[in-house]
Amino acid sequence: MHVFFRLSFLLGLCLVLAHPLPARAQGGPAAVATERVAMRTMSETISVFGEVVSGRQSAVAARVAGIVTEMPLSVGDRVSEGDVLTRLDTELLEIDRALAQAEIEIAEAGVTVATAQRDRAEKALRRAEALKANSTIAEAQFDERSGDYNSALGAEQQARARILAAETALAQMEYRLKNATIRAPFDAVVLQVGAEKGEYIAAGAEVATLLDLGATEVEANVPARFVSALRPDLVVPARTDAGGALNLALRAILPTEFAATRTRPVRFAITDTSADFAVGQSVTLDVPVSAPRDLVVVPKDALVQGQNGWSVFLNVDGKAQPRNVEIGAAMGGGFEVLSGLQPGDEVVVRGNERLRPGQDIAPSGGAPRGDGGGGSEPGNAAAEAEETPEPETPDAPEDAESASDTEQQG
Template sequence: MRGISFITATFVFAFCAQILAAQGRPAGVVTEIVETKFMAETVTVFGEIVTGRESAVAARVAGVAESVPLRVGDLVSAGDVLAQLDTELLTIEVDQSRAEIDIAKAGLTVADAQLERTDKALRRAETLKANSTIPQAQFDERTSDYAVALGNQQQASARVRAAENALKQAEYRLNNATVRAPFDAIVLQVTTEKGQFIAAGSQVATLLDQSAMEVEANVPARFISALRPAQSVEARTDTGGALGLELRAILPTEFSATRTRPVRFTITSPDASVAVGQTVTLEIPVSAPNEVLVVPKDALVQAQGGWSVFVNAEGKAQPRTVEIGAALEGGFAVLSGLSAGDEVVVRGNERLRPGQDIAPSGARPAAANGTPAATGAAADDTPSQGQD
């Protein structure tokens, strides 16, 4: 028993010695530099990913589907084959139309020859009539022959044009027997199967242009005047992905129940996981960027009657009461209590005592300086809770 008591006493003594030694060392903390930033007041609105171009591609001609080389989810490029119709009959129609052109052109050749012959005969008759050496009846006959030949020639010429138009129609049907993708897209739906008869105008597949997806958000009408064309807006998807947006259009409609107007935004830096119908949170700037002093939210400790921070004062933790304003991106606007360049503790401040020695690490600017940033209050922009 004496041996056990001795070991226990030794362990307790060593543990207490470690605690005393630790209390004598400076507290390890992480700090950041308080800076002024250009910030714009924002309002949070919710939007939705919408399609800018979705097409139900239809067959232009009727026929039986010989092949449908695509499935839902396939990526297709402009010009890729979506469906191939049987072309056997269409090829025969093209050959027949070309034969009809040859027949019509041969008839035109005969009609031209007849017209030329009757024209010469009429010219001779006109010369003889001028000399009064041809009876009137014979002259009238020559005139009538010419008129008939002219009509035949015009009719033959029209047959050629009709045959050429028929060939164009046959070639159109043959060329469009191959249904192609009109743009780069992903296949959302396939509505045709091999061997199925497709009527002209029937849907073959539904395509979605992923590069043309946009965000539509209903913005309160009172903030519309602050929006500008091509204005940059930051947004996040419901999965946490960041989206860069650019204002494209403010639609001239208003919802009376909510007093909001639909606004369309082009996605400039897309998240690969976005999908039509997905919810997006946007921070809409409603004022011009202003220069404000910002303290990181993690530096704030709740104190009696307000908020305070610990400032690194030559290696000692100096408490300082601060007055904060609007919540900004990752921090709060400072109304009083701090100055630009102050080094505040953002990690390890919960257990600090006034005047305690500290060993700062990671002193750095809270964010890039000199560039406007979209800001706004968020659900998690709450200062950390600490000791009074």
């Protein structure tokens, strides 16, 4: 028995020596971490789902008919504006162009002949007019000279019209030759190839489908009652389903509304393309639902919940001073302060779980290493917050499942 009691005494002594910190810390200040209450320009936001859509997707068509002689494309290729997509056979078109050029030369020769005939007829008419004035020519002869002149003048005009027709035919041949080479109308990615080498294609047949990545946008259906909060210069952060970040800029609010969901389609331009995305991919946008306003914000870890509501400990001349606060909406790591605090107040964010009013504290920039003055090591306020429900946010939107606030840039 004596041996047993002696062993128990020694074991208890070892346990006391092994944990001397609480006993030694009883008389010293509690080590805590503090932060300043800040004034921030905030805007309440809701998370809405959007989709990456194509601003420009074109099925490039052949403008002329012909047999494909060259098709250098494959699906997935990137092309620049002006790159060759398809070439058509031009042998017959070149023959037709030569024929049109010959027709122009024939028409020009016809104009030369018609002009000479018109000159002769005009001179004969002028002589007849002089003779008629002296009454030395019969009326029938004068009418004949006048008729000849009018016929020559008409023939000349007809010859000139043949030149215009021949020039038009040549322009048509030039158009066909030019468009026998089909080029990319903009920088794009090839989504589909619609023709093969040796294949005959008609005018209007699809050659390739191109997607302009530079014109890609995000379309989101925003609740109609929040559309008035959207500004023309609005920048909205977004996340892809793969975790990539995108920056979006409001481009247009479409003048349509879905009656079933009471939402309106809104288009956003993608201003930051560093993240990998694809047409049809889902993205989540943090869309503001109110105008920016200046708010007093307290860090979340500073809040302690008690029977009378929420409170914080302030550092007042090195002592813990409790203060009841009224809080509002969540503000991304903090909460809006409706009453009880002012900007610049220094609140305890670590080591505040077991502080006593008036207790001496030793603020530091990091997590506390001593106890809170109550005989045990301070816990982590963030961990305790997981067990304590967050305060209600009465100003949150009715249908926003994940309402939050983001700080406005600029």
